[in-house]
Amino acid sequence: MNRIVLLFVSLMIVMATSSRADAEHHNIVLFLIDDLGWMDLGCQGSTYYKTPHIDELAAEGVRFTDAYAACAVCSPTRASILTGKYPARLLLTDWLPSGRWDPNARLIEGRKIRGLPVEEFTLAEALRDVGYQTIHIGKWHLGSEPFCLPEHHGFDINIAGNAHGAPGQYFFPYQGNWSIPTTPHRAKWNVLPDGQAGEYLTDRLTDEAVGLIEQSGEKPFFLYFPHYGVHSPLQAPEKLTKKYERVPKAKRQGKPVYAAMVESIDDSVGRVLNALRASGKDDNTVIIFTSDNGGFYKATSNAPLRANKGSYYEGGIRVPLIIKWPGVSHAGRVIHEAVISNDLYPTCLSAAGVELNPNQHMDGVNLKPLLSATEDLPRESLFWHFPHYNKHPSSHPSSVIRKGDWKLIESFDPATVELYNLGQDLGETTNLAQSEPARRNELLQELDAWRVAVGAERMKPNPDAASKDNREDTTAR
Template sequence: MGGLQSLLPGNYHQKGADGRIALMKSLITCLPIILAALAATVVLGAAPTERSATCPNIILFLIDDLGWKDLGCQGSTYYQTPNIDALAHQGARFTNAYSACAVCSPTRAAVLTGKYPARLMLTDWLPSGRWDPKAKLMSGRFLRGLPVEELTLAEALRSAGYRTANVGKWHLGSEPFSLPEHHGFEVNIGGNAHGAPGDYFYPYEGDWLVPGTELRAKWNVLPDGKEGEYLTDRLTDEAVSFITQNNDKPFFLYFPHYGVHTPLQAKPEVVAKYEAIPEAERQGLPEYAAMVESIDDSVGRVVETLEKFKLADNTIIIFTSDNGGFWKATNHAPLRANKGAYYEGGIRVPLIVQWPGKAKTGLVVDESVISNDLYPTCLAACGLPALPNQHVDGLDLSQLIQGNATSLDRQSLFWHFPHYNEHPSSVPSSVIRKGAWKLIETFDPAGIELYNLDQDLSEANNLAKSNPAKLAELHSELEAWRVDVGAEMMRPNLDYDPTSTTQPKKKKGSGLRQKSSESWHKFIRVA
């Protein structure tokens, strides 16, 4: 029962009679959904139906903590990413692409379900649980795993005859029903509850605690490695193997690399190359730059494999990030802030789509898009019918990618994060972007900010006082959206102690570790 309980909307971590009543109500409410999900599981467990060999393969690279400016095609002269740049030159590059959240787990859920994290009630990274019981507000309740009743993108494609694999980071819950095998993936390599490896070199283990939990990063789900093996390379080996084994049938390869998440560790010879660059010319830390280069090498190896089996012309490659870059690793200018924040530096991400024969070569798309859109886009690209009741918050981008349209039938994008967080610029917030305008409502401290991104990409000039009409318009729409999706709100805490803090204290082994003769930033551990 524990696995199911963790996925129900009633799983609010209540204790005693109230918790049991809430659980029973949730069971009764969700019973039809659960039965439908079990029926879908039976169907999906059957042999895939035969599909035409012309059905495009899909490879979705979801990079962890890659900043918006951290690619050559995004304007960087420091990071060396020729393979990723080639995807952009041969396909479509989005300049206003957003992650569904400023931290990882909710964005991953949005990619796989086509829904806003607030609608899923999965709004914080997992397992999280960092709320200070003496804080001013009580954090919004949230699920601790990907709901089993959701029909994921992998399930939709698998039921249409696609072979499916998750290679890399999962981070969507620890209960069995939260794991990739129960969400449409026939193959799962490296995907578990952890948000980062203990170490990027084999055996990938570390003894640090995930902050705020008792979960140790004893990350050993990739056996049979060898001394010196680098995680990004090993996962690429596994991805290449999956493509090789399935080169005669349509496949969906979900490739969420652990890189470039902390710990900042890379191959020494690559780090040395960036250390040789004068510090004044660096955009970020040499270790981080070397990690980015290894991701680029991974993309190159995957493309080479597609070419080897003559699959390149029939494979769609999507490349994006789960949130903005880590604050100590890279320079986000001109964007304000970083991962964890709801300024542009925390949620604006790279998005590149290479679709041979369809995507307009070298196309630059300025329309605002979000992680939720990838689900319906993949269905459309595969010639499959839309599932509007599932990807309710996503739109098909295929016409934008092909250059047949310049805009979508959507007015606004939304974010909702009713939680405290350890990231330095993270504040509990709700956000709306409508055209050039962006409104940020913060809950603690209570406040409201309004920016015109066309005129002020760095969000330096708060126009809330000078534009009351626009502020009222956007705030009203934001409030209506929160009601529509059933967004969990923060509530006053009756045990509030103003002398306490909303930021948890670092415990030994929980967040920061230092080794002799090594710089501290290599070992910082942030979820």
């Protein structure tokens, strides 16, 4: 009898453990919006952009006020999300393909790779290995053939993902025809091979996502949905654009066509949420919504944040982040802890009930404890490193550290140091580097130690530029 009782108890434990493991295998939907600014949502404070579905998601989930992209331009942030590593550690620190460095620049840019290495064990691979169907829909921008596309990095399905950072056209046939930087050549491509006349890319990609959710069955899925919107070219359905053109210019936050693109993204989020509800999967699906960098200066205003995409002031790197985790996140909670793109990898593993792999996602931390409690994360500082030039306003090659409310920017060209207290000066208007020398030196030392630890590429003096300067000085005399 005792053996029968013992067997029964053991069976019950196994069944309970199995049931709990199944319950922990949440579906995961990760929306990554391209160039969406921190202030471009109603739940973030915008009165111009209309985003009712995303606002609803924020009300049902947790909204982070101090979330950051790992880079001020797109490709490195995408690499960070899929690897859990800082771009500097990966040597993938600039958008692809950004071209050769300017031979007339004062500094030689740091080396960079031009595709996500196959050696990286991505988030998609980790989830596929435990039985997830892994789906990529939208912008990839992390390399090309022969081994750098989504299907080479753990995705079972790849729809519309290629080497390019934008569609060329948002309307069918979605043709791209761009000049390749620093070369006389052009790249030509189509984001999708088929479609209907007048079809809008954001809507079409959403059709694909909804269809796959409806067909997903019982197998858990990871839907990585990096929209091409709201990246340039700024194009949207005419009817939607006219809606925002009727708003007086004084009340606009950005261009009407951009506002229409934002609303189309919101519609997409709403349709995906409705598909999850209709299929009965919403109670077992973790939803993450974020952006890859700050808003583009020609499209939107990032005020009260300073600057824009491409810059390492807050307007270039602070982004929206919303997470809804049924049974874990407290509805409507707002979190002010500083978090970053690297954190999404371990957070998704936790949502899948998978053991964390800190040897891979070594620069990210699991955000689950923050969603239901007031626990602090086990780190004090966040870092950025951009040893490159770009043409975005307020951009310069630099490294950055944020520690608590303090943020230090070390610029390499021009060689300057800026220090801001974000708790008192969100707009970064008052440089405290001279009045707070102890704080400045402490942060500079920590920043330099981090660069050494991750093997960050350093910029070097450009001897050709120096020779040119000397020749010009001699001529002037």
